[in-house]
Amino acid sequence: MRSTGERDRAAALAVVERWQREAQALVPDPDGSLRVANAPELHERFITLTKRMASGSLQRSDVESLLSDLLSASGQEPLRVTSARQFFETYLEEKAKSRAVATALRYRAILLGFIEFLGTRADLPLAHLSSRDVQSFRDAELVRGVSSQSANMILKVLRGPFNRARRQGLLAVNPAEGVDFVGGEALARRAFTLDEMRAVLAVADWEWKGMILLGYYCGFRIQDAANLTYAEIDFERQVIRLRPKKERRDRVAKKTETVILPELREWLDANRRDPAQPLFPSFHGRYTGGQNGLSLAFRELLKKAGVKFVNLAESGSLRRFYDLGFHALRHSCVTHAANAGVPEEIRREHVGHASDVHRTYTHREVAVKQRAFADMPRLKNDPELDLWTTK
DSSP: OTTTTOSSHHHHHHHHHHHHHHHHHEEEOTTSOEEETTHHHHHHHHHHHHHHHHHTOOOHHHHHHHHHHHHHHTTSOOOOOOBHHHHHHHHHHHHHHHSOHHHHHHHHHHHHHHHHHHGGGGGSBGGGOOHHHHHHHHHHHHHHTOOHHHHHHHHHHHHHHHHHHHHTTSOSSOGGGGSOOOOSOOOOOOOOOHHHHHHHHHHOOHHHHHHHHHHHHHOOOHHHHHTOBGGGEETTTTEEEEOOTTSOTTSOOOOEEEEOOHHHHHHHHHTOOOTTSBSOTTTTTOOSSSTTSHHHHHHHHHHHHTOOOOBOSOTTOSSOOBSSSTHHHHHHHHHHHHHTTOOHHHHHHHHTOSOHHHHHHOOOOHHHHHHHTTTSOOSOSSTTOOOOSOO
């Protein structure tokens, strides 16, 4: 069984039987060379196909069938023919298990859109797709109104499955790599000023105040913050233990520890509840996007506070991209911490930007992190003012 690479006896026997059939197909000539046992049949099929070619009735499936049998007769693996549709659907099934939900959905939308765009070509062998197919799809999306960044994201997503196909021997080259990225300046959010954050806190209710503190002092994304429960807060060690929603699902489940800084600790102490309860009852489980999503609700709060934000997306783009939103609090955390002198590696670790290797070999004490953030600007102008009590 060792030589077959199989542990199961039945599976090993099946491999040996296949080897025997392939060996029998190769009959040695007196001079020691090998000849194919069914050569006359294969030769006759080849002649038949040349006649069909001359008459214009040759089918791709006939050629692939003959080529597959030729490979088998010569002791090689038969030809593997996988359609583009089959390959991408299988790829999506695997990615759904290994990627975060939001990422998997984004991959699915792009790849299914590509399959739909291909039309009948999606049922051709994967190897028949070319860079022209990829570029035509990207250009069609640009015409439809997606931004340059979204068009480049399409290319990045398509390169993934094509690279896998190349590693598996289904493709000689990656057709998506033959298409250049669209030029254009990358869109970037800015950090909130302290005055802007204070203005928002002044009009926020107790839940939004807590959300803002988590965004500013922990760099949490909106969905991670909204779905926190008190069970994820270690009041004794003064850390929050959570696995970010965006993290890949195929990685070993590992929660990150984020130190609780003073003003956030004040809010948590003022609004402490049963460990099984969510921090934000009206936000827990809500979608972030859409007309009733948390992202839009936060922008409404910015309007109420008189904080201006700008749509940076290109004219005609289907998707808007604002310079300020809840995610800008994550930028604010990093920016204001950097200006306060917090070392870069501690900032990266604090907001979850550190690499897996860096995180594995670095184990800092909570007190060390608290001292590092000691000079980070506070949001309360008056230290004695109670801003956090439930209203």
